[in-house]
């Protein structure tokens with residue numbers, strides 16, 4: 001049994017401190033008295049043995065949970081990371097994000113060593129629900145501390161761990177949230193228990209939250225000081241688990257492995273021993289995971305040092321930070337990109353979201369004093385961070401159901417192609433089984449070509465190749481490709497797109513990814529489905545020379561700018577002289593002298609018209625993911641979706657019973673991005689209408705009559 005230790009105070013010690021302003025420089029805190037005292041007393045401390053579990057907070061600056069742990073004045077401090085098989089096998093993670101994570105862990109480990117040369121990050125290779133109780137017993141831990149996490153899987157995992165270790169007489173502290181501006185549960189509470197569905201709702205709910213540090217209601221908490229020292233670790237002998245016959249290492253179940261395709265034939269060694277193959281609790285390597293490090297090509301580097309360096313460049317550039325407006329930043333800029341690229345650092349917690357917030361506020365204050373005007377919300381940086389909180393608030397209210405349509409009360413049901421198959425038990429972040437229904441071979445081909453960047457629309461292909469290579473894409477680029485895959489081109493389920501982003505983004509964050517995909521596909525948050533992004537005009541507007549295309553679709557780099565967005569229109573002789581033939585489906589690469597690039601995989605105007613009709617029909621049906629007709633499969637009859645095949649008319653597209661009326665391109669409303677983020681900020685989701693029963697025949701007739709009446713736009717609201 002571990003020695004008895006009085007329970008950790010239920011009140012966060014941070015709350016009883018006066019507010020502490022963020023340090024001017026992360027390495028030279030202005031005010032760190034408490035932690036300094038802790039350092040001085042570490043050698044003589046009779047305080048508890050603290051196990052600190054790092055998860056979404058891979059940093060030492062402004063970490064409220066770490067601050068709490070050190071405030072306990074530990075006699076022994078053991079920082080760990082658990083190599084959780086859930087993320088290793090059941091979340092989709094590509095090589096670039098693994099690399100970013102491992103760099104971040106390595107950096108954290110070095111930061112801990114800087115604070116105390118005997119400290120480092122200890123990576124424990126087992127499921128946290130099984131290994132933490134064993135570690136607590138073996139290492140005689142008194143208090144377990146970790147940052148609160150409101151993701152669906154994290155909640156259930158943390159509850160299991162908490163119950164197990166509290167049953168052993170150990171205190172658990174996990175109250176504070178560090179990864180968002182506000183605690184998502186508090187946002188939900190102040191939003192009437194409902195998911196936050198708009199910027200204004202988020203603002204209103206947050207305005208009622210007391211930061212608890214003496215600050216004003218509606219302000220995020222101030223940053224806590226960066227520690228300047230760390231208590232001692234356990235001795236090497238005590239840490240060693242290898243000689244303990246009672247400590248059985250549980251090698252996790254691998255199947256289903258969502259990331260198998262990245263592993264190749266190399267033997268995996270990451271679960272060889274709870275402390276790794278060298279029994280040293282070292283950070284895992286890509287090689288141990290069976291992943292070829294050459295596949296991790298992203299130039300974006302993980303780690304707290306890099307995050308703070310990047311932040312400093314923006315904060316030092318007062319003009320950039322003070323005038324930044326997201327919709328005015330170019331999706332075509334690269335090296336450098338037009339936005340901060342801090343998102344992966346927010347995801348892994350290598351940068352505190354509140355440090356970003358408060359540093360930006362300082363810049364705003366300075367500029368105000370100098371009589372300069374700052375960019376307004378929500379397009380400015382604080383506005384962007386509130387959007388992020390909005391998605392966390394929506395996710396916190398809905399749990400697993402948030403990440404999918406099925407069972408999700410905020411997700412409009414749209415009878416997309418390639419819908420997810422479902423399961424009754426959670427797999428990964430979903431209640432789906434990780435597979436999908438190929439109801440239409442053509443849609444499957446569109447999806448493959450979109451994913452692989454060979455649609456024949458150079459703007460879309462450049463963005464998708466940038467995503468695969470770098471793990472990042474500008475926000476409006478994400479708008480463009482997400483709209484194209486779903487309601488503005490391919491009519492493929494948003495869940496397929498979200499999975500590809502989950503795999504390839506270095507900044508993948510379930511709340512933000514799923515939330516934004518629902519927004520872009522007009523499933524939730526946003527409803528103006530007639531606003532479509534043209535895969536030609538939108539890119540051209542930002543990048544008339546086609547530089548982004550030349551960078552990521554090098555086959556086209558010699559094309560004249562007149563044809564760079566529509567290379568199939570270039571005369572054959574020009575294609576030849578510019579070294580690329582426009583032919584095929586993109587699977588053939590051609591030769592060094594003569595490359596090949598595909599023709600557009602469909603007529604965009606035709607597909608746009610098709611999508612518009614389908615969206616109108618789905619909106620007219622007023623069905624949401626939790627509708628019993630969705631759950632029972634009755635929707636298939638309603639939408640003429642028979643035996644997994646959508647009925648198509650002889651012209652190859654529209655719903656049965658409807659006739660195609662082609663419109664000229666000018667008649668279509670496409671969004672050039674001015675309203676990309678702000679377009680729907682006041683368009684709060686209207687209350688759900690009473691379920692309306694429609695028959696297949698009625699649906700088709702309805703679609704027909706609406707079609708005849710179209711002028712330029714679909715309805716803003718259903």
Ligand SMILES: Cc1cc2nc3c(=O)[nH]c(=O)nc-3n(C[C@H](O)[C@H](O)[C@H](O)COP(=O)(O)OP(=O)(O)OC[C@H]3O[C@@H](n4cnc5c(N)ncnc54)[C@H](O)[C@@H]3O)c2cc1C
Pocket residue numbers: 326339340341342343344346347381384385387388391473474475476478479482501505507508509510512513514516517520
């Ligand atoms: C389909 C789609 C999927 C997305 N998936 C993710 C995701 O998995 N993870 C993720 O962090 N963002 C996601 N976003 C939101 C946004 O595109 C990225 O946060 C942003 O592009 C990151 O680049 P940045 O750090 O340079 O952003 P900046 O413009 O510099 O913004 C600063 C910070 O604000 C936050 N932020 C900005 N816009 C948003 C937004 N719309 N939603 C949530 N947070 C925002 C990010 O933390 C970002 O780092 C997605 C957007 C779309 C359209």
